[in-house]
Amino acid sequence: MARYTLIVGTKEWSSWSLRAYLAMRALDVAFEEIVVPLRRAGTTDAIRPYSAAGRVPILKISEHGAEHTIWDSLAICETLAERHPNAKLWPDDPFRRAEARAYAAEMHSGFPDLRDQLSMEFVRTLPLPELRETTAAQIARILEAWTHALEHHSDQRGFLFGGFSIADCMYAPVVSRFRTYGVELPDAVQAYCERMWALPAMRDWAAAAQAEIESGLA
Numbered sequence: 001m002a003r004y005t006l007i008v009g010t011k012e013w014s015s016w017s018l019r020a021y022l023a024m025r026a027l028d029v030a031f032e033e034i035v036v037p038l039r040r041a042g043t044t045d046a047i048r049p050y051s052a053a054g055r056v057p058i059l060k061i062s063e064h065g066a067e068h069t070i071w072d073s074l075a076i077c078e079t080l081a082e083r084h085p086n087a088k089l090w091p092d093d094p095f096r097r098a099e100a101r102a103y104a105a106e107m108h109s110g111f112p113d114l115r116d117q118l119s120m121e122f123v124r125t126l127p128l129p130e131l132r133e134t135t136a137a138q139i140a141r142i143l144e145a146w147t148h149a150l151e152h153h154s155d156q157r158g159f160l161f162g163g164f165s166i167a168d169c170m171y172a173p174v175v176s177r178f179r180t181y182g183v184e185l186p187d188a189v190q191a192y193c194e195r196m197w198a199l200p201a202m203r204d205w206a207a208a209a210q211a212e213i214e215s216g217l218a
């Protein structure tokens, strides 16, 4: 049987780690977690023993006497989807799945101004800064994409593509950013964000982030 270890960064800040964590939590499997403190002089040195890329998240899979390393949030999500088809981390329908993948890829490779100007502070609430035009345009694009998915691909389960999928994992840090900075949202998107925020895995991540703040780690 495989043994999973997920290496993540400080939960208040590590948006890429949150994505892999949510995918992991969507499976019915135990995993060990290691948290590496970010924004420290020694952060890269602390990550490199786990992966030469020096970035979190990292998934270690020990199986049949060998240890495999997967770095990068989307590669981890894809690997988990492949290894655990019953968890349905991607939609069944091929075109829906293709679209969900495009959503995930758009997040993975895009929205640099949003990520830069509204950095993830998972449980803190902060004033909304004056948005650059590019940031405002990226927020508008996300709202358009989510509204489209919720109208055309969602169902009574209420996630972007019906059941919880990797598309939701990839956008979860944006849900948190919208909450942190009080971004005004259309009703359907607000309801989606509330559903995401209420997920047990999101609540657990929030509790850990709060503990980091209280202990001075974040």
Ligand SMILES: N[C@@H](CCC(=O)N[C@@H](CS)C(=O)NCC(=O)O)C(=O)O
Pocket: 009, 013, 014, 015, 016, 017, 038, 039, 043, 044, 054, 055, 056, 057, 071, 072, 073, 074
């Ligand atoms: N594209 C990568 C990005 C990973 C990334 O940039 N992670 C940040 C933390 S959220 C990191 O490891 N930073 C290292 C550092 O701050 O030194 C992924 O999707 O996993």
